[in-house]
Structure formats: structure tokens, C-alpha cells
Amino acid sequence: xxxxxxxxxxxxxxxxxxxxxxxxxxxxxxxxxxxxxxxxxxxxxxxxxxxxxxxxxxxxxxxxxx
Amino acid sequence: xxxxxxxxxxxxxxxxxxxxxxxxxxxxxxxxxxxxxxxxxxxxxxxxxxxxxxxxxxxxxxxxxxxxxxxxxxxxxxxxxxxxxxxxxxxxxxxxxxxxxxxxxxxxxxxxxxxxxxxxxxxxxxxxxxxxxxxxxxxxxxxxxxxxxxxxxxxxxxxxxxxxxxxxxxxxxxxxxxxxxxxxxxxxxxxxxxxxxxxxxxxxxx
Numbered sequence: 693x694x695x696x697x698x699x700x701x702x703x704x705x706x707x708x709x710x711x712x713x714x715x716x717x718x719x720x721x722x723x724x725x726x727x728x729x730x731x732x733x734x735x736x737x738x739x740x741x742x743x744x745x746x747x748x749x750x751x752x753x754x755x756x757x758x
Numbered sequence: 759x760x761x762x763x764x765x766x767x768x769x770x771x772x773x774x775x776x777x778x779x780x781x782x783x784x785x786x787x788x789x790x791x792x793x794x795x796x797x798x799x800x801x802x803x804x805x806x807x808x809x810x811x812x813x814x815x816x817x818x819x820x821x822x823x824x825x826x827x828x829x830x831x832x833x834x835x836x837x838x839x840x841x842x843x844x845x846x847x848x849x850x851x852x853x854x855x856x857x858x859x860x861x862x863x864x865x866x867x868x869x870x871x872x873x874x875x876x877x878x879x880x881x882x883x884x885x886x887x888x889x890x891x892x893x894x895x896x897x898x899x900x901x902x903x904x905x906x907x908x909x910x911x912x913x914x915x916x917x918x919x920x921x922x923x924x925x926x927x928x929x930x931x932x933x934x935x936x937x938x939x940x941x942x943x944x945x946x947x948x949x950x951x952x953x954x955x956x957x958x959x960x961x962x963x964x
Contacts, residue, residue, distance in 0.1 A: 693847035693874065693947045694909065697833055700825035702909040703847060703947035730834075735844040736947050743946035 695736050698729035706737055710744040717741070762799050762961075763853045767820040768905055769827070770915055772813040772872065772952050773837075773846040778804050781812055782958045784839045791832045793964045796821050800962070803870050803954035806923050813872055813952050824850050824908055847947040849874055849915045851905040855884040859895040859902070868900055869926050871918045872952040875939040880906050880914050890935070897933065898925030926953050 693703045701724055709723035717737050721728040727737050775781060781802055785792070792800065796819045805811035820827065827833075828848060837845055877883045887894065887902055894902065898921035907913035916939060920926040930936045930951065944950035 693849050693907070693913070694824075694828055695847050695947055697828045697845060697848065700828060704910055707946065730845075732837075732843065732845040733847075736847050740946040 695740070696726035696729075696733045698733075699725040701726035703736075703740060706740045707744055710741050715741060715745070762817055763856070763903070766798070766852070767796075767818040767824060767827075767908075768849075768851055768853065768915075769816040769818065769824075770813070770849040770851075770872070770905075771846045772805075772811060772949050773842050774808065774810040775812055776810065776841045778810060778812050781814070781840055784836070785958075785960060788832070788836065789960070789962055791835075792816075793962045795827055795830060795832055798962050798964075800958075800960040802957045802959075803872075803952070804957050805952060805954045806869060807953055811952065811954070813870070813954055846949065849905070849907060849913075850909065851907040851913075851915060854880055854904045854906045854914070855902075857884070857887055857891070857894075857902040859891055859899050862900075864900070864921060866922055867955060868919045868921055869923050870952075870954055870956065871920055871926050871930070872915065872949075872954075873939055873943055874913065874915050874948045875942055876910075876912045877914055878912065880904060880911070883914065887935070897929045898922065899929065923953060 695701055695703050695706055705724050706720055706726050709720055714720045714723045717727050717734045720726050720737050727734045785800055797816050798819055799817035801815040803813040884904055899918050901919040903917040905915040940951055942948050
């Protein structure tokens, strides 16, 4: 899904920079540009950070389901 | 929703607005700018579970890259007009398959169930659904649409037209498919499952 409409950043791009260590919306913005302009996607960025953080602590990244 | 979905870019987003009754008049006032973007159909659904939540589907004959469409002022002006401050994630994709489980006339208006999920193989997903057609029909599912995301071949938007809200809730609660598809609903960028009723459709001809 497209998260940052200003810069055309997808949820996968945000998840990738979170997995590489970005842990705040500011760090995500500087790493991939999501939320760097109008900032109105930061709530979704925060949700992705939280979902990836929980995943790192409790589960391994599993395969896609079908 | 019929053939107009084929060969179109489909943009879908759902979000909460302070007053859903303003959505349709505001869309009508933007017919020109929507037409300029290549929008040929707009569908609006309102949630049966959250009085402030709406699902908006745009069918577009895209003349420009999807990123340019998403960045256009039309989107931002639209969200400003309906009072959305935090922008929702937007699904951008194309129709992959449509499956009709029945062709009956139904006395009551159906509900639409929308979800975004990630699958290994969207073709396999559709084969599986076709193979379980009798179970879907028995559960009250009338039609099934799957859309493949442009930015991720594993990401799929699933829309299901179901007899009524009770049947939809039963399907969501009881179905093994629902259990799988809903595993990521409301997680990260994916919205929670949407159950809503059709409100309006606008066809824009140019």
C-alpha cells in the first residue's frame, strides 16, 4: 500500500527501513522519505514501526501465506 | 461493480471522516478534477460498524504514473475537504479476478467486506476460492473480487459482496479463509476489515 502520498513511499519501503533500524517517524523520514514532507502519514508510519517492532521481539519473519 | 473494473487502475482507501454524509456532495463537486485524473467511476460505501468510516473506490483510466496521481492536489484537497488529517494508506492495483457465486435476485441490499492481505500466489488464491465455491455460496457470499497491488505482487485487496451483515460476520468468524486473510488486518499499514453498505456510485464520462 502507498503510505506517503507526497513521496510515493510504500508500506514495504517503510518496513524495510524499520527492519534496518529506523525506530521513530523521524528516522523513517530521513531513511526513505516517508513523512518527510507534509507529515500526514506519520500515524501509519508509526503503526508500521509498532508492527515490525512486535514482530522482531516475538516472532520471526514467516513466509507469505496463501 | 462490473466490467468497468477491468483494465483500470483501482485506488481504494478507507478512513474515518467526521460526517460521512458530506462525502458524496463533495465528490460531486469535484467531478471535473476527477475526470482530469482519468477517474471514470467512484463508489462509496459506509461502514455498518463504525458510523464515521467510509470506503472509497476509484476506477481510473490512468494517463499518468500512479505516483503522479497520488501526489496530485486532488487527493490532498479531497482529504482536506472531508476533514481527514491523518492520511490513510492507499491501495493501488488492478482487478485480478471476479468470481460470481450466484446470479439470484436478492430482496435486501448486500454488504461489502473489504480486506487487504498478503498471499504467496494470487492465482492460487483464486483457484482455491473457485474450488470452494459451494462453501462461499452457502455462507452468503454472492461475489468475490481480487485485486493485485501494483507495488507488491503478493499484496491483494479482497472485496466480497455478501447477503447481509449477519452472514458477513458469520463468514468472518467461521471461515478458515477469513482467519488467514485477516491475520494482518489492522496491522501496520493494512486497515482493519471493513464491513459496509453501498451508498453511491458516480460514473464520469469524458
